Amino acid sequence: MLKQVSFIFFLIFSSYMRAESQDLKHLTNELEVNVAASRVWELYRHLGISMLTAQQLKNVIQNAQVLEGDGGVGTMLKLTFAPGNLSYTERFIEVNDEKKVKVAKGLEGGCLAIGCSVQIVRFDIVEKTSDSCIIKSDIAYAVKEEFEANDPKPNIQLLAAAAQIAKRFLESSKNDA
Template sequence: MLKQVSLIFLVLFACYMGVHSQKLKHLTNQIEVKAPASEVWELYRHLGISRLAADQLKNVIQSIKVLKGHGGVGTVLKLTFVPGNSSYTEKFTVIDDKKRVKVARGLQGGCLAIGCSVQTVRLDIIEKSERSSIIKSDISYAVKKEFEAKDPKPNIQLLAAAAQIAKKFLESKHNA
């Protein structure tokens, strides 16, 4: 029995180390917003930015569905893209109100569907001044060995577009 438990532990540890020893690549986007970081964070911390982006990007996002949760850690979100034949599902793993950081791990679709073994989205809301902040979007990913020649990459354009929408939305509130 002890040998079986030890073997299972060893296999699980090897799998964990295999995933975490892969070199992660990063795609990053930053945009400055003339709004306090606290307001930007309120939009980003739960489902606000996802719903706003889905509403404003109807030519890209067909639907957004919460499969589990209410916007906090553990929430599982599925985005279906136009024309409806591809989707991306992610799980919120970190929501840090103090640091204004939100992390989501890809579960299905996106880069995972084209050869990536890991895809993580990190959103940082950085206070620049009392009335200005930066939305930093970062996608980290690892490519499976057998797909390295194809060099698959996640698409950061959707996160960049969502940040532009957030900027326009938040700045229009301050200019009204």
């Protein structure tokens, strides 16, 4: 009986993983920062970058609201965009301190509202030297078959702007130290 249950679980899990790993498209932005990767990671690893971006881009982000959690795995974050009628909600599904990787899965809004079936946001902080790194922002997404003709896609510009804000903030605070 246990073997049958294990096999059924394996089949269900395999089907889920196939659905999750369907042909995902990617939009990527990379930005070099002249600050140690560990300092950049401290800003990105929890809620720091989200709150700093919301504070700096008030004309774009009306509100950043933590619905659940403290910035670790399981945290749900809702961004409401100005003028307040569009929003995006995500759940952090991975925060890896060793690899300096943070992954969030879109739950509603964003490209999910215009025909995408999956939206996954990933940040990698890649060390170049002891005093520099690259902020790599990636949005992986899949389009529902019935919306493919419309070619919906997420917008990477907000993540690119967040990386620029992080760069300015961290490089200017490095010079103050």
